[in-house]
Amino acid sequence: MIKVFNTRHSFDQFRNALPSTTKIGLVPTMGNLHAGHISLLEKSGRENDITILTIFVNPKQFGPTEDFNLYPRTLEADIEKVTNISNNLNSRLKTEIIIFAPKDNAEIYPEIFTTTITVGPMTQILCGKFRPTHFDGVTTVVYRLFAIVKAHNAYFGQKDFQQCAIIKRMVSDLEIPITLHILPIIRNAEGLALSSRNQYLSPEENSKALHLPQTLIKIEKLLTSNQDPSLLVKDELQNKNWDYLEVLDAGSLNAITKTTKEAVIIGAYRLGTTRLLDNRLVKINA
């Protein structure tokens, strides 16, 4: 059976008993696992002796009008999925996955906790314009998970590209001793990036949602053939489903300059109350 800890105390007992030579990977999630999360677990399983999957729906990263209460919590099904992967990986790799699923917020944020970590202007653009306190919640919980798990490696999905850029900056600015790994987006057969929020979509919205990845591909084609995508972007933004659609320097998330080596095409597309994210990386100026 897979080990599942749901208190900080029990997790610490396990963690503190590990030899210092044990290489540890961290896969931080909000649960409701899909193939995107699984790809992170498998990568960590190949690169570490133990993978610690955290499942915690972090209240600090939801705004007051957002879907914190609605967010899908499927712990039993998640444990079953992880058990299957773990057995499978373990038979090949002698690695182990364990789950830390805090039973309530106080396991992560003690009652007297009042600190916030804020990463400068990068958190105020793109999604930050629509979710002004979101990324402070993300950096603060990720810092907490790093401090608790004390992993050597941490695995994140590129779907949340801005989040990844912000966490990279935090790790660098705060000199947190951990190596970040950003893994490619996993898509369904139609090309939609997997997300726990996809299940909020009606069948009709689901097919409309494909406009998001398809537009990013169109822009990518223009860029790779050295054509300017700004007219297409401008046209697209007439469609009010877009919260944003931009082509930026992938490193700084600022406008593209002559020294930009890699661009990110990044968009947020709204269908009803559901916001979908997607992005593509493109080498330019090569």
Add this chain to the structure above:
Amino acid sequence: MIKVFNTRHSFDQFRNALPSTTKIGLVPTMGNLHAGHISLLEKSGRENDITILTIFVNPKQFGPTEDFNLYPRTLEADIEKVTNISNNLNSRLKTEIIIFAPKDNAEIYPEIFTTTITVGPMTQILCGKFRPTHFDGVTTVVYRLFAIVKAHNAYFGQKDFQQCAIIKRMVSDLEIPITLHILPIIRNAEGLALSSRNQYLSPEENSKALHLPQTLIKIEKLLTSNQDPSLLVKDELQNKNWDYLEVLDAGSLNAITKTTKEAVIIGAYRLGTTRLLDNRLVKINA
């Protein structure tokens, strides 16, 4: 000769060469050392194999209209003082003091640095009302110094009582592996708490400044004889030199309750453009 490093690179070379068994004390200062700082160095000298004194006038903790440019920078004299203490301590204790005095801001904050650490409501009261971004600057630089120096112990003076409370909260919330030591206020013969800013005072202001420690003593006497100091505080606050004068729970910096075991009498007193701080701790409800 005492070792003085003024780049991150040279400091890191020294730090990384220390055996992991070396016990390290950190005394973070803005320089212009007085007997208050010396008491921290001596305490650290007694408790550690190596004491690292940092001298860095941190721009992030000064507001736009504050005394950042005016702040006294006296590195040569500071090095001389520390050399004397170091020789003296070393002859008795086999300890060593070294100085890390970054030559410019980029040694502490790389160009791309954009992260801020904010400690909740405690930073918005007392001095925080008058210096709204001050404590964010303090926690961010102290975090940086902790990350760079990797000390076992850090020494701060109780004169900056609110600062100490905020740093304690940050260390707890972020689980930074360091032990904090808060040492008593050092006063001149007249009772004024030592501060680098005292030298801004004219002779006349200097004698007026004694009203600050003397008022705190009056309030302490009332408290220790179980009398209510609130009338005296109210009367005092008619004097517009006070930025604030309060009696609070020393742990939470909230109002005193029935469970308060220790109170802090804390005040900020302005003379011309100079703001002086002082405080006294009093056991109550004993």
